[in-house]
Amino acid sequence: MSKTKIQTLDLEKEILIRIGKENDDHAISWDVLKNVGNKLEDLILTIAKYNLDSAVPVNLDNFKLDFSGFYNGSAVPAFRLNTHPIPSLFNEDKARKVVIANFSNLVSNVDKGNYQAIADEYTMPGVKNDIIHKVYEFTNSAGTTPVAIVAREGNNKFRKVYSIRRLNKAVYDQLIVKDQFLLMEDVVPYESTAVARVIFKKNKAGKLLRKTSEIYKDKEATLSLKLDRIETDKVTYNFNIAILFQLYQEGKGIIIENEQLDLYASGLTTEEAKLSLFDQFDHSYKRLNDLKNNQLSAFLLNVKRYYNFIIKSVTNK
Structure with a gap:
């Protein structure tokens, strides 16, 4: 079966947001108009x-929006990318095309109500949560009023391109990566995980005997994985000190995570x-260090500093 073709939205020319039903009066409150514009800009x-080519440093201010018009029909404000970007030695056109393609793909999934596909684009929990939160805010920015992205067809007529389906709170809560123990309670509420401290001894006959000395339940049941290096097919990261990762069972699978490194595998x-x-460690380390500090949130900047603090050496194979 062929994939549905994604219609690219020309953010550099204009993006038209219809707020209200097609035949509604074109009046709209300033608070709603401002909120829709602000949340759209925040999402972009x-x-x-998070999506720009790490080899192309850019100023994020160049992706802010201008309000460029307002059309009849129902309320149809027009926005476009900043028409006076800050000059750069790098190829800003390439960066804009990347953002436009990713935004078009995202709203295509919003139109289908396929929010899981949006979340699956990102592996780092902090990044995933940030994107989903911005999607939630934008899709709910007009309240219960219908919102759609439209295109002009002449004679003040508009064709719907994408419906902006509201991401409801229940689905939002499912997509957000939550605390590990909350996740365990939600998925397997009738199971309890325990870790036992077992002492092994041999008797005079040489038989191995086991004795359980302590049992840790619930939150105390999390094991630790101690690593002094991370090794992939192409590179080895040696640490200054051994790093502890939490390891626990969730359902039929195994989870390993480290909150300071924003890793969840x-x-x-x-x-x-x-x-x-x-693989996640390798990708995250390279991605964070390819980005300038002013391109990162306060949380991700701390994550980047921690990566660079713990790594003693990087050896390519």
Whole structure:
């Protein structure tokens, strides 16, 4: 089956947002208009922050929006990317095309109500949560009033391109990466995980005996994985000190995470989860260090500093 073609939205020319039903009066309150514009801009800036080619440093202010018009029909305000970007030595046109393509793909999924596909685009929990939060705010920016992205067809007529389906709170809560223990309670509310401290001894006959000395339940049941390096097929990261990662079972899978590194990896086995962790570490380290500090949120800037603090050396294979 062929994939549905995504219609690219020309943010540099204009993006038309119809607020209200097609045949409604074209009046709209300033508070609603301002909120829709602000949340749209916030979403685009967040997409730019996380999706730009790391080899093309840009100023995020160049992705702010201008209000460029207002049309009859129902309320149809027009916006476009900043028409006076700050000059740069780098290719700003390429960066804008990347953001436009990612934004078009995102609103295509919003039109289908496929919010899971949006979340699946991002592996780092902090980034995933930020994108989903901005989607939630934009899709709810006009309250219960219908919102759509439209295109002009002449004679003051408009054709719907994408419906902006509201992301409801229940789905939003499912998509947001929550605290690990809250997730465990939500998914398996009738199960309890425990970790036992077991002492092994041999008797005079040489038989191995086991004795459980302590049992830790619920939140105390989280194990630790201690690593002094991360190794992928192409590179080895050696640490200044051994780093602890939390390891626990969720359903039939294994989760390994480290909040300070903003890493959350999963697998059916511990080995699968470790491979996922190593790949995420490699991607996150490179991505964060390719971005300038002013392109990162305060949280991700602290994450970047922690990566650089713990790594003693990087060896390419």
